[in-house]
Amino acid sequence: MKKRELGRLAVSEIGIGCMGFSHGYGQIPNEEYSIEAIRTAFDAGCTFYDTAEVYGAQLYSSGHNERILGKAVREFRDRVVIATKFHFLGNPPDSAAGIETLMRTHLAESMKNLQTDRVELYYLHRIHRAVPIETVAEVMGKFIREGLIGGWGLSQVGVKTIAKAHAVTPLSAVQNLYNMLERDAEKDVIPFCLANRIGFVPFSPVASGFLSGKITPAADFSHPDDVRKFVPQLTKENMAANKPILDLVQTLAEEKDATGAQIALAWILRKSPNIVPIPGSKNRERILENLGAAETRLSDVEFERIESALSAIPVHGHRGQVEFDGDKIEDWGKEE
Numbered sequence: 031m032k033k034r035e036l037g038r039l040a041v042s043e044i045g046i047g048c049m050g051f052s053h054g055y056g057q058i059p060n061e062e063y064s065i066e067a068i069r070t071a072f073d074a075g076c077t078f079y080d081t082a083e084v085y086g087a088q089l090y091s092s093g094h095n096e097r098i099l100g101k102a103v104r105e106f107r108d109r110v111v112i113a114t115k116f117h118f119l120g121n122p123p124d125s126a127a128g129i130e131t132l133m134r135t136h137l138a139e140s141m142k143n144l145q146t147d148r149v150e151l152y153y154l155h156r157i158h159r160a161v162p163i164e165t166v167a168e169v170m171g172k173f174i175r176e177g178l179i180g181g182w183g184l185s186q187v188g189v190k191t192i193a194k195a196h197a198v199t200p201l202s203a204v205q206n207l208y209n210m211l212e213r214d215a216e217k218d219v220i221p222f223c224l225a226n227r228i229g230f231v232p233f234s235p236v237a238s239g240f241l242s243g244k245i246t247p248a249a250d251f252s253h254p255d256d257v258r259k260f261v262p263q264l265t266k267e268n269m270a271a272n273k274p275i276l277d278l279v280q281t282l283a284e285e286k287d288a289t290g291a292q293i294a295l296a297w298i299l300r301k302s303p304n305i306v307p308i309p310g311s312k313n314r315e316r317i318l319e320n321l322g323a324a325e326t327r328l329s330d331v332e333f334e335r336i337e338s339a340l341s342a343i344p345v346h347g348h349r350g351q352v353e354f355d356g357d358k359i360e361d362w363g364k365e366e
């Protein structure tokens with residue numbers, strides 16, 4: 031598979047999100063299956079793997095997903111880029127030294143889980159109003175100079191935060207929600223990242239499965255660890271109302287002998303050269319299907335057709351860009 035750059039990190043142009051092997055999408059597979067699925071992705075050319083310390087077998091138990099990934103890539107560890115993330119949960123320390131100590135504790139825990147002494151890409155999972163982003167950036171700079179991490183990133187942030195952080199220690203990547211139904215990042219985040227040599231890593235690139243066309247309004251999200259019951263676009267009403275976007279995707283898919291998920295990912299790849307999507311699936315065949323989107327190239331005409339159609343179709347249900355740990359959901363998006 032072709033490579034793209036996230037800052038100075040070279041990765042396959044499509045990565046995989048590993049969250050579903052541990053959390054978020056209902057019943058998880060057994061560990062052997064998950065490990066084999068990750069190895070299958072590597073055999074198919076994927077060199078970029080996304081996880082997080084909090085992706086646990088039960089909500090907010092930590093380390094489960096990192097441990098699976100660490101086992102899966104052990105034989106080819108030096109040929110892949112691992113991205114993981116940490117949170118400031120609860121009440122973070124109020125001194126810079128306390129923040130640094132806490133960040134070192136999280137990084138050490140992730141490294142232990144991943145069986146590694148270096149994390150190529152280390153993200154702050156969500157910003158926290160009580161922790162200055164400049165302090166986080168300074169500590170990340172130390173980690174880079176000490177060889178503990180290859181680069182760093184932020185998740186669900188706006189340009190003001192990105193610019194403040196980047197001025198202290200240049201960012202490798204920003205990981206925000208982005209797909210055909212959630213295009214806020216096009217306004218300023220993606221252009222800012224492109225202009226500043228920062229990679230953009232869209233999470234939920236197939237809109238939590240909606241753009242694959244395989245999830246219908248009759249889908250059951252009642253499993254206690256199924257986040258889809260909280261995704262605004264996946265209410266029965268919004269799924270029905272957003273069908274014109276699905277129809278657009280499926281028409282293109284039929285024309286190009288591709289799948290809906292592949293069209294959704296090919297459109298993202300075509301958007302900007304600094305973008306590397308990380309579709310998530312706990313199913314081996316779907317992982318291969320998603321990686322196969324690297325072969326589903328859109329012509330200029332096809333891309334423009336999608337662009338003009340999307341600009342004319344209203345989107346129902348929206349999540350917004352900036353999220354803060356420790357804030358109420360109502361306050362998300364109010365970036366200082």
Ligand SMILES: NC(=O)c1ccc[n+]([C@@H]2O[C@H](COP(=O)([O-])OP(=O)(O)OC[C@H]3O[C@@H](n4cnc5c(N)ncnc54)[C@H](OP(=O)(O)O)[C@@H]3O)[C@@H](O)[C@H]2O)c1
Nearest residue numbers: 047048049233234235236237238239242291309310311312
């Ligand atoms: N930074 C953050 O805060 C954040 C938040 C959420 C996620 N993430 C990361 O981003 C990754 C991807 O995001 P996501 O998992 O939320 O959303 P996604 O990739 O848009 O969608 C995942 C869902 O879509 C289904 N799916 C994926 N490919 C499919 C296909 N080809 N056909 C049919 N169904 C398909 C999956 O089902 P199956 O598993 O059954 O195939 C799963 O239910 C995660 O794994 C995680 O690493 C980061």
